[in-house]
Amino acid sequence: MLLERIYDEDLAQAGYFIGCQAKGEAVVVDARRDIGVYLDLADRHGMTITAVTETHIHADYLSGTRELAKATGATTYVSGEGGDDWQYGFEAERLHDGDTLTLGNITVQAVHTPGHTPEHLSFLVTDGAFADAPGYMLTGDFVFAGDLGRPDLLDEAADGVDTRFEGAKQIFRSLKRSFVTQPDHIQVFPGHGSGSACGKALGALPSTSVGYERRFAWWAGYVERDDEQGFVDEMLDGQPDAHAYFGRMKRQNKQGPVVLGPLSPLHEYDSAELARALDSDEVVLLDTRGQDEVHVGTVPGALNIPGLSKAASFGAWVYDPEREDTPLVVLAEDCNAADELRDHLLRVGIDTVTGYVTSLRGLPMTTPETIGADELDSFDPAMVLDVRNKTEHADGHIPGSEQLSGGRLLWNLDGLPTGGPIVTYCQSGVRNAVAASALRRAGYHVVELEGSYAAWAEHNLETV
Numbered sequence: 001m002l003l004e005r006i007y008d009e010d011l012a013q014a015g016y017f018i019g020c021q022a023k024g025e026a027v028v029v030d031a032r033r034d035i036g037v038y039l040d041l042a043d044r045h046g047m048t049i050t051a052v053t054e055t056h057i058h059a060d061y062l063s064g065t066r067e068l069a070k071a072t073g074a075t076t077y078v079s080g081e082g083g084d085d086w087q088y089g090f091e092a093e094r095l096h097d098g099d100t101l102t103l104g105n106i107t108v109q110a111v112h113t114p115g116h117t118p119e120h121l122s123f124l125v126t127d128g129a130f131a132d133a134p135g136y137m138l139t140g141d142f143v144f145a146g147d148l149g150r151p152d153l154l155d156e157a158a159d160g161v162d163t164r165f166e167g168a169k170q171i172f173r174s175l176k177r178s179f180v181t182q183p184d185h186i187q188v189f190p191g192h193g194s195g196s197a198c199g200k201a202l203g204a205l206p207s208t209s210v211g212y213e214r215r216f217a218w219w220a221g222y223v224e225r226d227d228e229q230g231f232v233d234e235m236l237d238g239q240p241d242a243h244a245y246f247g248r249m250k251r252q253n254k255q256g257p258v259v260l261g262p263l264s265p266l267h268e269y270d271s272a273e274l275a276r277a278l279d280s281d282e283v284v285l286l287d288t289r290g291q292d293e294v295h296v297g298t299v300p301g302a303l304n305i306p307g308l309s310k311a312a313s314f315g316a317w318v319y320d321p322e323r324e325d326t327p328l329v330v331l332a333e334d335c336n337a338a339d340e341l342r343d344h345l346l347r348v349g350i351d352t353v354t355g356y357v358t359s360l361r362g363l364p365m366t367t368p369e370t371i372g373a374d375e376l377d378s379f380d381p382a383m384v385l386d387v388r389n390k391t392e393h394a395d396g397h398i399p400g401s402e403q404l405s406g407g408r409l410l411w412n413l414d415g416l417p418t419g420g421p422i423v424t425y426c427q428s429g430v431r432n433a434v435a436a437s438a439l440r441r442a443g444y445h446v447v448e449l450e451g452s453y454a455a456w457a458e459h460n461l462e463t464v
Contacts, residue, residue, distance in 0.1 A: 145205040151164050
């Protein structure tokens with residue numbers, strides 16, 4: 001049996017390629033939308049992808065299930081659990097608790113594990129060439145290394161009302177029914193790692209085991225004591241802000257993401273051509289440099305997405321394709337780098353990257369306004385805005401500052417003042433530069449705090 005983990009550092013998301021060498025067939029679980037990595041794996045191992053499936057209706061990235069099935073002719077399988085409100089809106093075979101997929105000697109069994117979402121499935125994998133019982137479990141957003149999938153995203157991203165309480169109870173019951181009842185040796189492969197917003201304290205390990213989690217995870221004692229209320233209380237306490245784009249991901253993944261097919265080559269702009277396009281608002285530039293370089297000078301109206309490491313997340317913070325379809329031009333060293341950045345943005349449903357430019361020379365420039373930490377007391381802003389997570393804000397913030405995380409800004413502009421400057425800050429300045437670029441493009445007068453909260457604290461200035 002071949003089991004490959006395909007991990008996206010940007011979104012801290014894991015998909016899996018499971019193949020039977022004897023029969024040359026493979027299934028992909030939780031594919032992302034840029035599908036080249038799965039096609040390359042199949043080609044390298046001489047396998048045909050015959051099935052594509054996913055653990056649940058995702059909120060943090062746009063599923064590549066339909067894209068991969070279209071490209072390969074594979075059969076699509078999705079959850080049929082969760083009730084009428086959580087049925088997928090596109091044609092696919094439905095999997096219910098106990099249903100199996102067979103690839104030669106390999107059996108993949110669906111296990112209904114609701115809580116993170118009502119329809120959520122995990123998959124028990126048996127390698128029949130070596131054993132007659134499961135040895136692996138793909139847990140999606142149910143069990144992570146050291147944590148569990150958050151049960152509040154339906155409230156945060158799907159217009160639910162107090163669904164988090166029942167969701168937490170469902171996770172507790174799923175642990176008791178479908179997880180701790182498994183043998184200790186079963187190796188667990190989760191759908192996310194450290195840095196994902198789908199939990200509050202995910203471990204960085206690529207895998208864990210049923211026995212390890214049952215003994216050492218924070219939730220283990222609650223399950224052992226059958227303390228459901230204690231579990232619910234701790235589960236819901238301290239969950240981070242959910243990015244606003246999660247709601248769009250939920251809707252699109254439920255109905256079925258648009259299938260893109262082969263992508264057109266990106267157009268390379270020269271400075272004169274791009275200047276004309278920017279002047280007529282035909283395109284938006286994505287400035288991919290770090291905040292230090294951006295603060296020296298950037299193109300007016302440009303959105304700051306500093307490099308590849310969080311391009312998908314930051315891209316979805318600053319550009320909402322449900323509200324606009326203006327083509328995007330990326331600053332990249334060459335066409336390969338531009339293609340790679342486009343792939344990251346495709347993962348969150350931003351499909352409008354049409355070109356790239358290799359230099360800002362010859363383009364109109366502006367210098368973003370900043371203020372030093374020691375100058376803030378003598379400044380009179382309309383608002384001091386903390387764009388960090390609410391848990392970070394609670395741990396310490398600048399007196400009088402309001403909190404609104406960068407991933408929720410564009411969806412809450414009505415709460416911001418329009419009559420004066422807004423001083424913004426995060427922890428070190430990276431997220432702040434991203435958020436500030438979106439606010440400036442939206443027409444707000446933004447002044448970034450140099451060095452952000454770290455500089456404020458370093459100056460031993462008063463914090464709350």
